[in-house]
Amino acid sequence: MERDKLDFGNGNIGKLFRAMFFPTLVGMAFNSALNICDGMFVGHGVGSNALAAINIVAPIFLLCAGIGLMFGIGASVIGGIRLAEGNVKAARIVMTQAYIAGAVIFGIVILASLLFTRPLLYAMGCSPLLEDLATDYLLWLLPGLVFFYLQCAGMMLIRLDGSPRYAMSVQIVAAALNIFLDWYMVFPLGLGIKGASIATSISCIVAGLMVIAYFIFFADKLRFYRLRATAKSLRLSLRNTVYMAKIGSATFIAELAIGVMMIAGNYMFLAFLGEDGVAAFSVGCYLFPLIFSVSNAVAQSAQPIISYNYGARQSTRVRSTLKIALWTACACGVVIAAGMWSGSGVLASIFLDSSVAAYGIAAGGLPLLGLCAMPFALNITFIGYYQSCEKAGRAMLYMLLRGVIFVVPGFIVLPHIIGEAGLWLAIPLSEVLTLAVIALAYARR
Numbered sequence: 001m002e003r004d005k006l007d008f009g010n011g012n013i014g015k016l017f018r019a020m021f022f023p024t025l026v027g028m029a030f031n032s033a034l035n036i037c038d039g040m041f042v043g044h045g046v047g048s049n050a051l052a053a054i055n056i057v058a059p060i061f062l063l064c065a066g067i068g069l070m071f072g073i074g075a076s077v078i079g080g081i082r083l084a085e086g087n088v089k090a091a092r093i094v095m096t097q098a099y100i101a102g103a104v105i106f107g108i109v110i111l112a113s114l115l116f117t118r119p120l121l122y123a124m125g126c127s128p129l130l131e132d133l134a135t136d137y138l139l140w141l142l143p144g145l146v147f148f149y150l151q152c153a154g155m156m157l158i159r160l161d162g163s164p165r166y167a168m169s170v171q172i173v174a175a176a177l178n179i180f181l182d183w184y185m186v187f188p189l190g191l192g193i194k195g196a197s198i199a200t201s202i203s204c205i206v207a208g209l210m211v212i213a214y215f216i217f218f219a220d221k222l223r224f225y226r227l228r229a230t231a232k233s234l235r236l237s238l239r240n241t242v243y244m245a246k247i248g249s250a251t252f253i254a255e256l257a258i259g260v261m262m263i264a265g266n267y268m269f270l271a272f273l274g275e276d277g278v279a280a281f282s283v284g285c286y287l288f289p290l291i292f293s294v295s296n297a298v299a300q301s302a303q304p305i306i307s308y309n310y311g312a313r314q315s316t317r318v319r320s321t322l323k324i325a326l327w328t329a330c331a332c333g334v335v336i337a338a339g340m341w342s343g344s345g346v347l348a349s350i351f352l353d354s355s356v357a358a359y360g361i362a363a364g365g366l367p368l369l370g371l372c373a374m375p376f377a378l379n380i381t382f383i384g385y386y387q388s389c390e391k392a393g394r395a396m397l398y399m400l401l402r403g404v405i406f407v408v409p410g411f412i413v414l415p416h417i418i419g420e421a422g423l424w425l426a427i428p429l430s431e432v433l434t435l436a437v438i439a440l441a442y443a444r445r
Helices: 013-045 048-084 088-115 117-123 131-160 164-186 192-218 231-311 315-342 344-351 357-388 392-405 407-418 420-444
Strands: none
Touching (some): 013 131, 013 164, 013 192, 048 117, 048 192, 048 357, 088 117, 088 231, 117 131, 131 164, 131 231, 164 192, 231 315, 231 344, 231 357, 231 392, 231 407, 231 420, 315 344, 315 357, 344 357, 357 392, 392 407, 392 420, 407 420
């Protein structure tokens, strides 16, 4: 395999960032296309209630993504610092420990989902009308979740190993396969929401196997390391696992926060606008990963460069990387916001027939939701910077502010003050308030 030639310690920062950013952005774009196509096939092939049912189950998927990204980023940050110190063995040990810990946690999540399916769905805002659809989607999704963990954690580590194009290829293959299988199972086979879930599981399995193949056959420095089964080794593994989780906790909170946002939104849209409101909100939730993916592409592209140079004590290169990342995040946020302002009707029609009530609610709300794009991109970039510099507490605080502390009261209070528009403005308000806090704290320091 032709390897990307990246020198994080001495290469030109702009060229390094571009070499990381464009493959990462392409991979993220395919993931966003997958979300949009999945919603389009389900919305037109099964109906608006099926979209609402997927929105009910989505927080579980986001929880699993958060666990994968938490250990992936934690291992990547620590591994990047160890590589900068010349300690390849320690970086390999950290990677292996991350995979073992994540697999154990995923097993617990899957078992709990199987044993407590019905109460879990109702805790996330399900209604009797949506219960059967949501149950079908969840149960067929579970087989692919372990492999989904391999993919989430692997993307960070493959980029750290100097192969962002391989990471991109994993995301492209998984997304393209999922899109095809979504169409094939929903329309020709007529499997409905169950078919969409099976398609997702199969694509997760393929992506997970591609990640494992990389570390076995193609990796440069990062390979699996045989851990000792002694008490001392187990104690050190537990300590490293806790530290990885601490470093990556802000990313876990980011995914969990999207789940919290969706649950709070499901409850409030259901209370104010009924099932049609939840279906309309699900359109926004299908598009929100587009905002998240582009913003995350900026943060993930900067992360290995910042971590490596932070470990090498090259603070000027760290600051230069942050500056480039912030300008890129700002530009991406403006482009996404403009697209949602000008094309809300087209975007809503991708998921819903214009004759249903949910379409009108979505078309009117998407321009308001789009206001969050630029502050969100800047927030995620700043949070990624603090993670990369081992400032986990600050990163976690800012993620909690934007994802829980500001957004949940926004969903509860704003609709009572300004009506339906308040349901859509809760997320933008949360991002703006968080950005103000981050900017003030950064300026003071």
